Amino acid sequence: QKEVEQNSGPLSVPEGAIASLNCTYSDRVSQSFFWYRQYSGKSPELIMSIYSNGDKEDGRFTAQLNKASQYVSLLIRDSQPSDSATYLCAVNMDASKIIFGSGTRLSIRP
Amino acid sequence: DTEVTQTPKHLVMGMTNKKSLKCEQHMGHRAMYWYKQKAKKPPELMFVYSYEKLSINESVPSRFSPECPNSSLLNLHLHALQPEDSALYLCASSQDKDRGAYEQYFGPGTRLTVT
Numbered sequence: 082q083k084e085v086e087q088n089s090g091p092l093s094v095p096e097g098a099i100a101s102l103n104c105t106y107s108d109r110v111s112q113s114f115f116w117y118r119q120y121s122g123k124s125p126e127l128i129m130s131i132y133s134n135g136d137k138e139d140g141r142f143t144a145q146l147n148k149a150s151q152y153v154s155l156l157i158r159d160s161q162p163s164d165s166a167t168y169l170c171a172v173n174m175d176a177s178k179i180i181f182g183s184g185t186r187l188s189i190r191p
Numbered sequence: 192d193t194e195v196t197q198t199p200k201h202l203v204m205g206m207t208n209k210k211s212l213k214c215e216q217h218m219g220h221r222a223m224y225w226y227k228q229k230a231k232k233p234p235e236l237m238f239v240y241s242y243e244k245l246s247i248n249e250s251v252p253s254r255f256s257p258e259c260p261n262s263s264l265l266n267l268h269l270h271a272l273q274p275e276d277s278a279l280y281l282c283a284s285s286q287d288k289d290r291g292a293y294e295q296y297f298g299p300g301t302r303l304t305v306t
Contacts, residue, residue, distance in 0.1 A: 124297040124298060124300045127295070127296060169233055179293060
């Protein structure tokens with residue numbers, strides 16, 4: 082069974098701090114990795130994609146990928162209350178589809 | 192422009208009704224997807240269309256029938272649904288899944304309630 086694992090949270094982080102979200106995956110041949118943000122009652126929004134080992138930065142967001150450890154993470158710097166949402170890690174398992182983790186609920190406290 | 196649109200936003204239907212969900216994208220994407228999402232769960236893949244052909248059916252019951260009339264449109268026809276089919280139905284598209292362009296963009300979803 083190919084899996085994507087995330088800590089369900091909730092993860093509570095003070096405003097202005099760094100939020101760190103983690104994800105592990107089971108299929109070693111996975112090549113594409115995504116982070117989606119989903120507000121309650123809304124649809125998932127793609128915020129980061131990463132394909133190579135290392136870090137990828139976009140504004141306050143940094144995605145980190147370590148294929149040897151089968152680990153992908155998302156850092157959110159200078160966390161804002163508007164960052165409070167569920168963050169879904171998604172991994173492509175074959176050429177046809179991506180598999181979602183169960184999501185981590187992030188709460189930014191003022 | 193990364194917009195995928197879905198209609199209707201909300202749908203309430205009885206178990207004997209027939210209804211359709213609609214999805215549209217104008218990004219030139221060649222792959223389109225239907226997902227089902229229950230509360231506090233991740234999206235579950237139902238169907239994948241690639242170049243207007245059905246390429247994946249995740250063993251979805253026949254009361255759900257997808258249709259792709261052209262490269263911009265995707266429909267999901269619903270018939271004889273059960274209350275447990277109540278969920279958020281999400282449409283997504285990606286540039287070309289067969290060339291490794293897997294970034295999927297989601298529409299706002301249709302909130303379906305089966306009574």
